[in-house]
Amino acid sequence: MPSTAALLRSMPIWPLLATLAVQTLATMSLYSLPTLAPEVARDLHAQATLVGGFVALAYGTGILSALVSPGLVRRYGGVRATQVVLLAAAGMVALIGFGRSAAGMGLAAVVLGLGYGAAAPASTHLLVPQTPRPVFNLVMSVRQVGVPLGGVLAALILPPLALLIGWRGAILLELVPLLLLIGLMELPRRRWDHDREPQRRVLGRTLLQPFALLRDLRFRRLSIAAFIYSGLALCLVAFMTEQLTRIVGLDLVRAGQMLAAYQIAGSASRPVWGWIADRFLSPAQTLGVLGLGMAAAAGLTALYSPGWPSWGIFLNAILAGCTSGGYTGVAYAEYAELGGSRRTEATGLGTAIMFFGGMAVPPLFGASVAALGAYHESYLIGAVCALAAGGLLMLPGRR
Numbered sequence: 001m002p003s004t005a006a007l008l009r010s011m012p013i014w015p016l017l018a019t020l021a022v023q024t025l026a027t028m029s030l031y032s033l034p035t036l037a038p039e040v041a042r043d044l045h046a047q048a049t050l051v052g053g054f055v056a057l058a059y060g061t062g063i064l065s066a067l068v069s070p071g072l073v074r075r076y077g078g079v080r081a082t083q084v085v086l087l088a089a090a091g092m093v094a095l096i097g098f099g100r101s102a103a104g105m106g107l108a109a110v111v112l113g114l115g116y117g118a119a120a121p122a123s124t125h126l127l128v129p130q131t132p133r134p135v136f137n138l139v140m141s142v143r144q145v146g147v148p149l150g151g152v153l154a155a156l157i158l159p160p161l162a163l164l165i166g167w168r169g170a171i172l173l174e175l176v177p178l179l180l181l182i183g184l185m186e187l188p189r190r191r192w193d194h195d196r197e198p199q200r201r202v203l204g205r206t207l208l209q210p211f212a213l214l215r216d217l218r219f220r221r222l223s224i225a226a227f228i229y230s231g232l233a234l235c236l237v238a239f240m241t242e243q244l245t246r247i248v249g250l251d252l253v254r255a256g257q258m259l260a261a262y263q264i265a266g267s268a269s270r271p272v273w274g275w276i277a278d279r280f281l282s283p284a285q286t287l288g289v290l291g292l293g294m295a296a297a298a299g300l301t302a303l304y305s306p307g308w309p310s311w312g313i314f315l316n317a318i319l320a321g322c323t324s325g326g327y328t329g330v331a332y333a334e335y336a337e338l339g340g341s342r343r344t345e346a347t348g349l350g351t352a353i354m355f356f357g358g359m360a361v362p363p364l365f366g367a368s369v370a371a372l373g374a375y376h377e378s379y380l381i382g383a384v385c386a387l388a389a390g391g392l393l394m395l396p397g398r399r
Contacts (some may be wrong), residue, residue, distance in 0.1 A: 012130040015192065016139055018185065019123035020146045022082045025178055026119050027150025029089035030058060030112060032171050033096060033105065035154045039167040044102055054109045059355045061113025066351035067210055069118035070344040073125045075200040077193025081122035083182050088115025090178040097172035117351050124336050124347040126192055134278055136337070137286075141274025141329025148267040148325070210349035218284075218338055219346075223353045225287060225389040226331055230354040231361020232294055232382045233324035236301065237262065238362050243375055244313065249306050261317040266325020274329050283334040284393045290330075291390020293323030295383040302379035328354070 033040060033054050073081045092112035095104055123143055131139045161170035213219045240262065244255035277286040297320035304313070331354070332347055339346025368378040 011132075011135050011139055012127065014188070015126050015130050016142060018188070019082065019126060019143050020149075021181055022085060022185075023119055023123065023143060023146030024150045024153065025174075025181060026085050026089045026112075026116055027147050028154045029092055029150075029174060029178070030055070030116065031151045031154035032093065032158060032174065033108075035158045036162055036167045036170065039162055040096075040105075043167065044100070044105075054105055056359055057106060057109035058113040058116060059359050061110050062117035063352045063355045063359075064117065065114050066117030066121065066348045066355060068348075069121040069351075070210060070348045071201055072118060073122050073344050074197045077189065077196045078122045078126035079185050079189040079193045081118050082126075083185050085115040085119045085122065086178050086182045086185070088112055090175055090182070093171055093174045093178065097168045097175075117348075117355065120332055120351045121344050121347040124332060125344045128336055128343055129195075137277035137283055137330050137333040138271060138274035140333035140336070141270040141277075144329035144332065145267055145270050147328070148263055151263070152267070210345045210352065213339065213342065213346055213349055216338070219335075219349070221392050221395070222284070222287075222331070222334055222338065223349070225291060225393050226350060226353045227357035228361075228385045228389045229287075229291065229294065229324060229327050229331070230357035231365075232298060232386055233327075234358045234362050235365045235379075235382060236298070236320050236324055239365070239369070239375070240317075243301075243304060247306070247375065248304050248308050248313065250310070250313075254310065258313055258317045261314055262321035262325060265318045265321025269322040269326035270329045273326050274333070277330045277333065283330050283337065286330050287327060287334065288390045288392075288394035290323045290327045291386050291393065293319060294327075295387035295390065297323055298379045298383035298386060302376045302383065304375070 069081060072084065088111055092108045095108035095111060099105060099108065124140070127139055127143065128136075158167075158170045161173060164170075165173075214223065237259070240259050241252070241255045244250045244258060245252060250258070273286055273290065277283045281289070297316055300312075300316045301320070332350055335346040335350035336343040365378055365382070368381070369375055372378065
């Protein structure tokens with residue numbers, strides 16, 4: 001078996017850096033409005049809570065673009081598709097920066113979503129032919145670091161800029177790296193997009209083609225798990241601060257530190273899980289282990305009560321981050337691997353499933369908490385679902 005150093009040298013550095021940059025800048029754009037929500041809401045005389053609708057609208061539209069993306073990628077090439085992703089992000093940034101109403105923010109979310117769902121399928125289409133099989137899960141997991149990295153960059157860069165030049169100026173400055181990367185992606189386009197199919201249809205019945213993959217039991221199992229994992233991951237993030245301040249009694253700063261620990265653990269663990277899936281376990285087994293870890297984290301979160309020790313919450317935040325925050329790279333790699341020559345359709349399906357889970361599960365979870373008056377039962381239900389999904393992935397696979 002090749003050494004780890006030899007495998008790392010075989011990684012497709014330039015395609016990986018390019019697709020990582022695309023994912024990072026697109027995600028940073030998505031988090032721009034949530035990061036600056038108080039300033040934007042004050043200026044537009046709107047409710048800051050509308051940011052939740054912005055994110056949901058972007059992900060909802062992203063489901064559509066994820067399903068359209070296979071035809072787009074096949075016809076125009078993976079590089080051109082990533083340029084569309086960046087152009088949509090630039091359009092969103094411009095609409096928010098020059099916008100004067102909450103309705104304009106909604107339009108900006110739709111514009112971003114029209115490109116955002118194509119990011120993973122286009123990147124996968126570019127990376128698969130250039131990635132040696134022994135490092136495939138690792139490469140896909142490194143690319144997925146762009147998601148939390150985009151959120152971190154938005155949180156670190158935009159608020160200080162807003163203090164200096166206003167929130168509009170801070171957001172509009174994002175146009176510079178977005179437009180620059182669009183231009184830079186043109187340089188390798190002829191070489192990386194050599195497999196274009198100019199006669200391929202983008203719309204029409206091709207929109208439903210990814211769902212044909214669900215005839216395969218392995219895809220059904222993976223998609224059930226992806227739906228549950230993505231939904232539970234967003235529940236752990238979205239409700240963490242409120243639960244820790246209202247139920248446990250932590251102050252806002254301390255609760256924010258727990259959330260930061262979750263995010264950092266999720267970012268750092270993604271390449272580790274990819275490496276494990278390449279070297280020690282199969283991707284399905286790795287995702288199964290992650291499901292068991294998510295179940296444990298959700299089960300412990302259900303037990304939070306006044307007086308819970310901070311060190312215990314911190315360790316559980318690390319566990320939750322490493323599992324629910326670290327699975328996506330291996331999941332996309334597994335979709336691509338199962339898809340074979342239809343890898344682009346497979347990752348389009350995976351993106352749509354994950355986006356749908358992120359949209360559907362948190363509102364149901366919130367309604368459950370409101371109806372039951374506590375987090376305990378809701379997180380236990382989430383734990384049982386994650387446990388079942390993890391166990392499902394560990395069953396012997398067949399078509």
